[in-house]
Structures are given as C-alpha cells and as structure tokens.
Amino acid sequence: MARESAIGELLVRAGLIDSSGLLRAQEAQKREGISLSKAIVTLGLANEQSMIAAIAKTMQIEFLSAELPEVSNDVASLLPAAFCRKRMVVPLSLQGKTLRLALADPVDYATTQDVEFRTGKRVALVVAGQNQIQNLILQMYPEEAAMQPDALGAADVQGEVESVGDAEIEVVDPAKLAKDTKLGPVIRLVNTILSGAAASGASDIHLEPKEGFLQVRYRVDGLLRDVIKVQKNQMDHTISRIKIISGMDIADRRRPQDGRSRLRYEGKRIDLRVSTLPTQFGEKVVIRLLDSKRAQTTMEQLGLTPENRRAFESMLSRAQGMILVTGPTGSGKSSTLYTALNWVKSPTKNIITVEDPIEYQLDGVNQVQINTKAGVTFASGLRSILRQDPNIILVGEIRDHETADIALESAQTGHLLLSTLHTNDAPGTITRLLDLGIEPFLISSAVIGILAQRLVRCPCPSCAVSQRPSAEAIEKAGGVARLPAEAKWMAGRGCGVCRQSGCKGRIAIHELLIVNDEIRELISRRAPEHAIRKAARIAGMRTLLEDGILKAAQGLATLEDVVRVVAADDAAAHTEAATKPESSDLRAPYKRIAPNEPQDEKSAPHVQPVNPGEETGLESGDGSPLAAGEIGKPKDSQGKDRVLVVEDSSTIASVVKYFLELEGFDVAVAKDGNSGLEAARRDQPQVIVTDYNMPGMDGMDMVKALRAEATTRGIAVLMLTSEDNVEKEARALEAGVDDYILKPVEPRRLAARVRSVLARSQRGNTAAAQ
Incomplete structure (x- = not known):
C-alpha cells in the first residue's frame, strides 16, 4: 500500500493527474479491491502508456514502448514464469553483466533485489505497464500462459474452461483448473484464449500463423486487436487442439475445414463456428463466437429511431409480403431478424426458418439447418417449408435465382417472409434482385420493405467527454450544412474499461425503404437505382449516413466512426447547397492524448532511454x-x-x-x-x-x-x-x-x-x- 501511495504521489508530481483525481482513484481502489494504477486507468484519469512514461521521466529510468520486444529463450530462462507472474516482471535482455528488467512497479525495491540475487546480475530497470508484462509472459512462457486469464486482456475473467464432452466445453472454477495437473499446457492455453474472447465480448478469434509464431487476435466491436503471440514450438499443437474440440481431421492440413463446438461461460452458452484455411506458414483458424443471449434483443434495443421502429413493426404486422434486411457480413442482420421473430411469434402462428448455420435457438420457432450433403438447400428447404402450413418464414440468405424466385412467390401467397441480402444500401437491394434474374413485377408486388444497416462503435461511457468531430469527418459527412444545429458530440479518451480504445459496444444505424405505390411503379419500369432512392427520400427515407449523423450528434456514436463504415450518399443533392461555416470551431480536429508516443512507429525503438548524468557519477x-x-x-x-x-x-x-x-x-x-x-x-x-x-x-x-x-x-x-x-x-x-x-x-x-x-x-x- 505504501508503494502504491508513492506511485500516486509520483504521478501527481509529474502533472499527469491532480490531487483530487488521486483521491478518486484511491477511493475506487479500496472500493473495487484493485490496484491504484488500474483504478486510475479505469476512471479515465490517464492511460497506461502515459503513466509509465511519466514514472520513467520522473525517476530517470527507461520505459517500454507500446511495441513489445522479442525476448530470447536464454534471457527468458533467467527467471521462472511463476516468479514473473507473481512479481509482475520479465527479463528483456542481457548486456554484459547487466540484466534489463521490465517491472510494473518501479518502486518495488524488494523485487529488484530479489532478481539481482536470483540471477547474479545487476539490474537495469525498465518501467512497463501491467498489460505489457502480462502479454510478454504469454509470449515468453506459453506453457504457463493459461494460468493467467487476465494476461489475454480478458478483463474480469471469472473462470477458465475445460473439455466436458463431445464438442462442448464449460467454465469451471479457476482454482480447480490451476490444481488440475491432468490438463496439459496447450489445452490450458487454448481454453484461456476461448475464455478470454468470451470475457472481452469478442465476435471472432483469429489465429494467424507467421514465420516464427502464431498471432492471436480478437475482433471486438468490429475491429481486430492483437492479443498474444504463441511461440513457434507450440503453434501446431495449439491448432491441433482447436481442431480436436471442433470435430475436424487433425491429420488433414492441406484442405480448408469447418467445424463447430460449444462453450458455456458464466451461465451463457456460446456456439463456436470454426474454420481453417491452409496458408504459407500453416493453418489459419477463425472462430466465430455466437452468444445465444444475443437472440434475446428487444425491439427497443435495435437502435431504430421512433419513426423507423413504428414503420418496421407495421411491416412485421402484415399477413404477407417480403421484408429484406441488408448489409455486409457482421452488420447485425441476423440479430435484427431474430429480434423481429421474437416480436411476431405467438402461440397462434407457425414460424419456420431455414438457416446455414442456425446461429441462435429460438423458443416457439421451428428451425431447419441447411445440409447440402443430404440435399437440403435454401431452395429445397423453402419448398418443403411451404408444405408445413407456415405463417411466417425466415430464409437465412437469398444467394441465387432459384431461392429468390421461390421466396418472392411464397411472399405473395399468404406468407410473411423475412430474409437477408448482401448489398450496400436499401435501394441497391432492388438492383441486386434484378441481377439475380427476378422479374420486376414479382419484386414490386412481393417486397414491402427493405432495412439496410451498419454497426458503428459507441463512445465508452466510462471515459466519454464532449469532443467536436474532426474537420476530415465533417467533410466526409457532407459538410457543416448536414450537421444538426444543436449536437452533443462525444468521444472516449481511452480507459481500462475500453482497453484504451475509447469505444465500448456498438449501435446500429439504419436506412428503411418502404415500398409505396410510386416505388412499385419505378421497380416495374426497371427505373435506375438513383431514381428509386430519390423517390424513397421524398417519401421520408433517412439514409444510412443521415441516421449515423443523427446518432453521433446525440452522443451515441462518433462522426469519425460513422463516416468510416458508411459511404458518402447523394443526399446532399436533395438538400440546400452546403455552405462554409462562419466559424472554424466545428472543424477543429481532436486528437486522442497519447503522451510520449513516438512519431514514427517504424523507426521507434522498443525502449525510450532517459540518461542520467554520468560525468562525475x-x-x-x-x-x-x-x-x-x-x-x-x-x-x-x-x-x-x-x-x-x-x-x-x-x-x-x-x-x-x-x-x-x-x-x-x-x-x-x-x-x-x-x-x-x-x-x-x-x-x-x-x-x-x-x-x-x-x-x-x-x-x-x-x-x-x-x-x-x-x-x-x-x-x-x-x-x-x-x-x-x-x-x-x-x-x-x-x-x-x-x-x-x-x-x-x-x-x-x-x-x-x-x-x-x-x-x-x-x-x-x-x-x-x-
């Protein structure tokens, strides 16, 4: 406690936090039972990299840069993994009789002396963040990695995982896992990778073989981030373990394979969809995590504006017709469709789905899995469903002419049909159906609405502050004329809750096209896409970009992320001419604070030295x-x-x-x-x-x-x-x-x-x- 108090005083002296901020962090430390540095990061008072830079400057010692160095096996062997985990230290390099030691607590005098005693070397201290230390431990000691769930960046991991049956793994008490010597190091490493992904809310895990290691990455809130590097001698064993639990052939490394498994974590059942792909340096593995609880999203949680929600619910209340949800992979289409089914289902309705794969299990819904080997395709499955007296049908995806043709015909014969297409926006869906060879009259008479959507990241509620959009973002959005007069622009500064990203969670932005009489006439005449878009906008359709701007102005997203995921539309042609702002205030760009970060990452060394005077000693x-x-x-x-x-x-x-x-x-x-x-x-x-x-x-x-x-x-x-x-x-x-x-x-x-x-x-x- 005395050392942590000293660290706090040091940060105050360095000007990184003030006395009131330190007091808040100390209160959070006592309340949450966490370290002072973690409390400071969690409260958004400072990020880890700026803290270690300030400590290093004040104490005139080195600090570890954001890019982790490679550590030789000879150096790693100087200290056992258990000691490094307990003391939050790792050896970095040996220069003569001096050992460069990364230490999370630079005022831990006892640990410094213990290392000198253990190694017989003089220690040159390098300040590092706890996350950096944990990632280095995983990189240097892969056989010990699974004993430290937090080292994967999985905040607040409450358990580990172990195999409990065919293609299913379950969370158990971490203390039990630590004592279970039957589980090998590779099994524990894979289990920790999976539990870490579940804890951090990742949608996908990527295991990418490189020339000398296996890079593990999580996709969180739509973006990939590096987690750990598995050493080369553990690479094949790690891939084989994943293939075993997914029911794949571990001997076949030359062909792509697909498999599945299941994870039970903190009361949640998470389905795992696993695919492998042979690459230059080995098999690449991607694991999709499908949390069954995501299917329990309510209509209120979809992020629809009140107008769009009323219109969407009105379409779902129709007895027949086709409703299409469009967008690229990972845009939340399945979640929207499952939410829609939950909203419409009742004991008086027969709802049947045909999916590939069945992502979530829904009570009260009959779900059919595509099985091409058994002859069950989307087209054949849909034909069979029509003989089952359905009220509502969900087709997972319309991929070809045959499926589209059957779906459109069924939507005109007393069935409400929901499905998805991969298109950029709502008007483009009409063009896509025409490209599949569907007759215009069939489209115009069957389709009643198209909902296009994207997912954009939300500012982290723990560190969000009022922040104006950058000039570049405003320009990409169409200029100041398209921005609301009164806006609550927000952006996250980066904290422990969001792992310094400034974002936590995602919200959908939408474009809802309601097919009215005028649009039906345009479709029947094969009118061009821009004419359909113009008619839809006159009827009240808000484009994806406009919906994104509205939600960013409400503080629900950032304009920078909106323009990142949404292409510029032609809505400006239907608004007043854009005018330049009288003040440049809105164009003032904001930059996330990252003190002491090198300007040129490629040329930046791993460690930034701070040299004390040595002329006289x-x-x-x-x-x-x-x-x-x-x-x-x-x-x-x-x-x-x-x-x-x-x-x-x-x-x-x-x-x-x-x-x-x-x-x-x-x-x-x-x-x-x-x-x-x-x-x-x-x-x-x-x-x-x-x-x-x-x-x-x-x-x-x-x-x-x-x-x-x-x-x-x-x-x-x-x-x-x-x-x-x-x-x-x-x-x-x-x-x-x-x-x-x-x-x-x-x-x-x-x-x-x-x-x-x-x-x-x-x-x-x-x-x-x-």
Whole structure:
C-alpha cells in the first residue's frame, strides 16, 4: 500500500493527474479491491502508456514502448514464469553483466533485489505497464500462459474452461483448473484464449500463423486487436487442439475445414463456428463466437429511431409480403431478424426458418439447418417449408435465382417472409434482385420493405467527454450544412474499461425503404437505382449516413466512426447547397492524448532511454547531473537534510533516491565508493546510505576513509548488504557504521532508519558542542 501511495504521489508530481483525481482513484481502489494504477486507468484519469512514461521521466529510468520486444529463450530462462507472474516482471535482455528488467512497479525495491540475487546480475530497470508484462509472459512462457486469464486482456475473467464432452466445453472454477495437473499446457492455453474472447465480448478469434509464431487476435466491436503471440514450438499443437474440440481431421492440413463446438461461460452458452484455411506458414483458424443471449434483443434495443421502429413493426404486422434486411457480413442482420421473430411469434402462428448455420435457438420457432450433403438447400428447404402450413418464414440468405424466385412467390401467397441480402444500401437491394434474374413485377408486388444497416462503435461511457468531430469527418459527412444545429458530440479518451480504445459496444444505424405505390411503379419500369432512392427520400427515407449523423450528434456514436463504415450518399443533392461555416470551431480536429508516443512507429525503438548524468557519477537532488565543480554545494534553499546514496546499481539507486525524496530529503547519488568519498568531502551530507559490495572502493573502505578525516567523521552512515553475515556486520559497526540493514528492505522502513541515524547524529553533535 505504501508503494502504491508513492506511485500516486509520483504521478501527481509529474502533472499527469491532480490531487483530487488521486483521491478518486484511491477511493475506487479500496472500493473495487484493485490496484491504484488500474483504478486510475479505469476512471479515465490517464492511460497506461502515459503513466509509465511519466514514472520513467520522473525517476530517470527507461520505459517500454507500446511495441513489445522479442525476448530470447536464454534471457527468458533467467527467471521462472511463476516468479514473473507473481512479481509482475520479465527479463528483456542481457548486456554484459547487466540484466534489463521490465517491472510494473518501479518502486518495488524488494523485487529488484530479489532478481539481482536470483540471477547474479545487476539490474537495469525498465518501467512497463501491467498489460505489457502480462502479454510478454504469454509470449515468453506459453506453457504457463493459461494460468493467467487476465494476461489475454480478458478483463474480469471469472473462470477458465475445460473439455466436458463431445464438442462442448464449460467454465469451471479457476482454482480447480490451476490444481488440475491432468490438463496439459496447450489445452490450458487454448481454453484461456476461448475464455478470454468470451470475457472481452469478442465476435471472432483469429489465429494467424507467421514465420516464427502464431498471432492471436480478437475482433471486438468490429475491429481486430492483437492479443498474444504463441511461440513457434507450440503453434501446431495449439491448432491441433482447436481442431480436436471442433470435430475436424487433425491429420488433414492441406484442405480448408469447418467445424463447430460449444462453450458455456458464466451461465451463457456460446456456439463456436470454426474454420481453417491452409496458408504459407500453416493453418489459419477463425472462430466465430455466437452468444445465444444475443437472440434475446428487444425491439427497443435495435437502435431504430421512433419513426423507423413504428414503420418496421407495421411491416412485421402484415399477413404477407417480403421484408429484406441488408448489409455486409457482421452488420447485425441476423440479430435484427431474430429480434423481429421474437416480436411476431405467438402461440397462434407457425414460424419456420431455414438457416446455414442456425446461429441462435429460438423458443416457439421451428428451425431447419441447411445440409447440402443430404440435399437440403435454401431452395429445397423453402419448398418443403411451404408444405408445413407456415405463417411466417425466415430464409437465412437469398444467394441465387432459384431461392429468390421461390421466396418472392411464397411472399405473395399468404406468407410473411423475412430474409437477408448482401448489398450496400436499401435501394441497391432492388438492383441486386434484378441481377439475380427476378422479374420486376414479382419484386414490386412481393417486397414491402427493405432495412439496410451498419454497426458503428459507441463512445465508452466510462471515459466519454464532449469532443467536436474532426474537420476530415465533417467533410466526409457532407459538410457543416448536414450537421444538426444543436449536437452533443462525444468521444472516449481511452480507459481500462475500453482497453484504451475509447469505444465500448456498438449501435446500429439504419436506412428503411418502404415500398409505396410510386416505388412499385419505378421497380416495374426497371427505373435506375438513383431514381428509386430519390423517390424513397421524398417519401421520408433517412439514409444510412443521415441516421449515423443523427446518432453521433446525440452522443451515441462518433462522426469519425460513422463516416468510416458508411459511404458518402447523394443526399446532399436533395438538400440546400452546403455552405462554409462562419466559424472554424466545428472543424477543429481532436486528437486522442497519447503522451510520449513516438512519431514514427517504424523507426521507434522498443525502449525510450532517459540518461542520467554520468560525468562525475553524481546526481543532484532534483535529478540533474552534477558537474565536477558542483559537487560541494550546500543544502538547498528549503533547508532539507541532504542524503548521499552510494550504490553501483543505478536501478536500486533510483528507487532509494525517489523514496527518500518523497520523505522530504535532498538526495544525491554516487555510483561507487570513490565518487561517494569525493561527494562526502565536498557536499557534507548529513547521512550516507551505502552498499557494502561495490567495484573499486567498497563500502567498508569508504567508511574507514570517512572516519579517518575530520571533515567527514561526523557524517552518519547507514550500510545496506544482501549478506546475512554476523562477522561482516560486526566489522562494519566497528569501522564506524551507524546502522546496518539487510536487503531487501522496504523503502519506508529505510526512510525511518535514515531519520533515526540522523537524529542520533544530531543529538551527538549537540552533546559534543555542550
């Protein structure tokens, strides 16, 4: 707790957060039982990368950049995975006798000394974020990866997974999994990948073989993000494990395969659709996660505007006709159709679906799975359904002329038929049906409405702030003239809840085309697409872009994301001429704050060094290097007691210096006994904290030299050592050391001991003066 308090004070000193923000974070830390740094990120006060950069700058040590380095097996073997997980450290590289160590808590003095003792190396500290440490552990120790569910970025994972039967896996208690030695490391790794995806709300998992590793990525809120790299020696085993639980042939690696499995996670049943594809470096695997609870979406949750919702419900209430939902893959078409079926179903209606695959199971609905090997296609399945006295039919997708022709005919013979097409917008659906060879009169008489949709990301509610759209986004949206006069533009800053993305969840934007008499006439005459669009807009249709602009202006999405997923429409031709704004305020772009990020990612090194002054081996109390002629300066103007830290490990010296400065001391640092003796002569510190073993002049020789000179004889000396040796301690005390402490030492205890020897020294000087 003391170390976390120090971290908070450090961030305040660095100007990254203020005192009130620190207080809020400390309250959240106690309330949620999380670390202070996680509380700061979760509250949106700062992101992880900016925190580690601020800590590194203040303590004058290195920090790990966003791009993770490759670590050799020889270096990884210096520390066991269990130790790295427990202490949140990883070894990065070995440079001579110095080990570069990434550490999430740079003021964890005890861990730094433990690593030096374990490895026999001097440690050069590199500050890193917890997520970076966890990802490095997964990358370096794949056999241990499954023991740490959070390392996959799966926030608040409440359980792990294990195989429980044919093609089904279930969540169990993580403590049980940790003790189950029957599960091999690859099984645990795959289970953790799956549970991590479920916990983070991923829609897909991508496992992509590269030349030297297997890259695992999650698609969350429509965008892919890197999660971990599985080492090459585990790559084939990982793919084989996924193929086993999906019912695939693990021996066949030359042909694409499809499989399925099921995951039960936190009370949810998630179907897994698995596909493999041979690539240059091995088999690529994509796993689609289908959460059965997504089929329980209500009409209110679809995101339809009140006008569109009333019109859509009116169409669903018709006894016959075809309603089409269109959009690209992943635009939420299936969710909309299942919501529609839930809305219309009743004990008095017979509802039958034909799907490939059946994504969600619906109570009260008869669902038919396509099976081409058994001769069940969309067309043949639809013919069979018509003999089952249906009221409402859902056809998963219209892919060909035969299916479209049967569907349109059934929509004219007393059936309400719902289906999907892959088109860019609602008017384009008419063109697509014509391209399939359907007669215009059949389309005009059967189709009653077309709903086109896209999914756009929502600003994270935990870190969203008022933020104006960028000039580029406004231009892509059609100019300021298309923006509402009164808008509540929002954008996320990035926090722990949204994993620094600034977005959490998605909302649909829609374009609803209602086929009226005029549009039926246009379809019958094979009118061009733009004529149908114009007629629909005159009748009140709001385009995808317009609906997106409206929702962005309400703070439900960002304009940048709307123009990313929706192509420019021709609606401007039906509005007043766009005019330039009188003020440039709306065109002021916003940028997500990312302090200390390199401008050129390709040329940026993995670690950003902060080099302390080394000309004399000394540093002043404010961290600036001391030149040879500046060593003997008196106390600072605030009258702080000066402490000289003599330590050849720059990492330990930085940590000790930082903590003593927090306790109100003015601290200088010397890197060996010779530099320390010179500093003591010139600077006259009140206390010297010195290591026992150092190259050149060690701590014992320095103490003897200090006591031999009149000008330095009265300086209090506190000695640190990692050797629990009674004889050495006795010799040190006989030589004139005032206190003797074994490493590792808790920093606040060290500060208390410094005060104690300082008080004794001052009392002794007072008594001598009297």
